[in-house]
Amino acid sequence: MPDPRTASSSTTRMLSDYSIEINPRQPRVLDAARDRLDRGTKVFLVWIPEADPIDMVAPASRLRRAGLVPVPHVGARLLESSGQLAQLAARLAGEAGVDRILLVGGDRARPVGPYAASLEVMQTGMFQNVGITRMAIAGFPEGNPNISQTALEEAFAAKLNFGRRNGLELSIVTQFCFQAGPIVSWLEHIRARGIDNPVRVGLAGPASLVTLAHYAVRCGIGNSLHVLREHPAFAQLLTASGPAPIIQGIADAAPATNSSLPLGITGLHFFAFGSVNKTIDWINAERVH
DSSP states (O other): OOOOOHHHHHHHHHHSSSEEEETOOOHHHHHHHHSSEEEEEEEEEEEEEEEEGGHEEEEEEEHHTTTTTTEEEEEGOOOOOOOHHHHHHHHHHHHHHOEEEEEOOOOOOSSSSSSSSHHHHHHHHHHHHHHHHEEEEEEEEOBBBBBBBBHHHHHHHHHHHHHTTTTTEEEEEEOOSSOOHHOOOOHHHHHHTTOOEEEEEEEEESSSSSHHHHHHHHHHEEEEEEHHHHOHHHHHHOOOTTTTTHHHHHHHHOOSSSSSOOOOOOEEEEEEEOHHHHHHOOOOOHHHH
């Protein structure tokens, strides 16, 4: 059993730099982020399928004026045309002062426009042309149910190679897990391959068991869903303690050095699942330990 004081210290250190993901179409959520988050916090703006991506411009601008760092999602398969992409890039940079984005494939089986993958969006150069060269891409410690592991790793490597050759500052944000083991194994795997890009580890914010299970199904997190179903004691611990046991598991498996977090982790990334205030309350409570 770890010393509780050590656990609290490790969790606090891991929370020294965190980011959070919100729905920009929810005014109360946007207000909570603007009013409660520390200046300089990175706030990722989800692109909801069927929504107009230009609707992210005004919320991003509001967050920037509040001293936060907006990071809009750009879903390749949700883009309708190259014209829409060019307009989005220009307005995010010009009107909202956005200097970084998260590129994802997009939650669709078939693209609505000309882009089937995030690499194709990178290759257009449209974000680079407006000065946005900081890009995050997704990492999947438990794989992606819609893509074979081989194809997933090939696409991941292709994006990293393109970024390296073209002077992009690429970072990685992982899909959430409910266990430390897959996260640590995946980090060790990419580091062994010589991938040294900074990584933000995705975690679900504190939520009910029903909510956690719902998003695990929606996001295809099969192994983590198995944990919730087959290990009720651990599931209850997650709902009572939030992601603290996972954070501690990462810290125990891969101790940090004096100058950095373990395995090149830049910080933690929270999927709030609509409970932004609850997530912020939990983070603030953990950081004062």
